[in-house]
Amino acid sequence: MLQRPLESAQYAAGAYVQLLRQHQMLPSMSRPANPYDNASCESFMKTLKREEIYANAYRDLEHIHRNMAAFIDQYYNRIRLHSALGYRQPEEFEHAMASRHVPRAAGGLRGGA
Numbered sequence: 001m002l003q004r005p006l007e008s009a010q011y012a013a014g015a016y017v018q019l020l021r022q023h024q025m026l027p028s029m030s031r032p033a034n035p036y037d038n039a040s041c042e043s044f045m046k047t048l049k050r051e052e053i054y055a056n057a058y059r060d061l062e063h064i065h066r067n068m069a070a071f072i073d074q075y076y077n078r079i080r081l082h083s084a085l086g087y088r089q090p091e092e093f094e095h096a097m098a099s100r101h102v103p104r105a106a107g108g109l110r111g112g113a
Helices: 008-012 014-022 039-053 061-076 090-100
Strands: none
Touching: 039 061
């Protein structure tokens, strides 16, 4: 689990980092002057809120947990088109990348024909 504080100064506090570790959480923060480190995570959170959380009414925490898991596993990772992947589904993109991988022959390309 990732935890994002409201103020980046909180990361400098050793007690805060220790508390995160006790709960098996990792701090998530951009490097100084680099706002793009967390861009994909921020984009995912925006999508999750807009397309799942705000679009539904939940009975209880178990209901939201089930819906969020289904949204991520069955829709976001398998069906939804992602602009960062050239408007392809993640599974389609991974398959395309795997099929492009051609293992090198034993001995490599050294030594001529």
